[in-house]
Amino acid sequence: MDPVLAFDTAAAHCAAALLCGDRIVAIRHEPMAKGQAERLLPLLEELLAEAGIGWRDLAALGVGIGPGNFTGIRISVAAARGIALARGIPAMGVSGLEAQVYGTGRAALASLDARRDAAYVQAFDAMGQPLAPPDMGDPATLALPDLPAPPLCLGPAAAALALRTGGTSGTPATPQAEAIARIAAARAQPALPPPIPLYIRPADAAPAKPAPALLRPR
Template identity: 50%
Template structure:
């Protein structure tokens, strides 16, 4: 009999740094810190605290589940980059899960879910047999229950792992392009 998968789920797509460790379907360790800034500096320490809280180490993991957004552009890049690096170093898969997918997990289809976005808008997505594209629309939505979202992310990742399908690298889910403009600096100089 195969041991239950141990999935470390984490997210920095909103004003928080959040992580949960799932063994089978149970959250065995959870830590969420509200923070508007500093997720890049805090994430690795928080992940180690979650593992230590369950009496486990990095080598005990079966997979990583990472929140891919939508949400804060920099926050999404922090967690996706960390997941990709950890996956390479630990030789475990990193599985990207959107917050909207996690909100829809386990709910009867069809279902439409919404997530608060800046400036009195919401990220909205419909799920029937498959998912529609993410929309950014005017409106309001309540903040998600982050422990439940992390748990759903871990469960989705474990199901994908068990299915044995190809697991692509996680990629950010952006509802719109970045606000940054391309650099006007000249390109690099190549010396021959």
């Protein structure tokens, strides 16, 4: 059944999902402004226990790489790197913007809160493929790529983006952690490079360290 464990702490939450075959067997989303570093590993162990499997049974990991909170991204990416190294399995990084449009089946504009009256925004086609790299700025004035059709606009900037493009506001078709798990499962292959954080805000643009602190699952 090739279990895939996915998790994300890039925003004010600790979210995780366990995919076995084509079925989500456990999923959690816990809002929290801080404490993700202490909560993440126990949460993952709870999901595995709920499904009746252990760390050794995992085939792959999926991890949210941002954009979002600088510290939160580093927590989940470092955890994914450590677990993947300890268990000898691949870890796939998935952006929160890509996860947001998973399963929509139409051209979409995804957005995430960047604070300071700004948003992270990225355009995708109906197959979920990016039309341009993610950008950050005022959603009312941020440059947008040409879109093949009026888009489905998602996230906190959905209303502003829909007004600009003639699109419609909506909600994601799939919970974020589940979307990360399904995207990761489709991409899993041996010998992948480790996931790296996706930083867009200039102040967050420090390169990832090649050897982060490792969380070693029991």
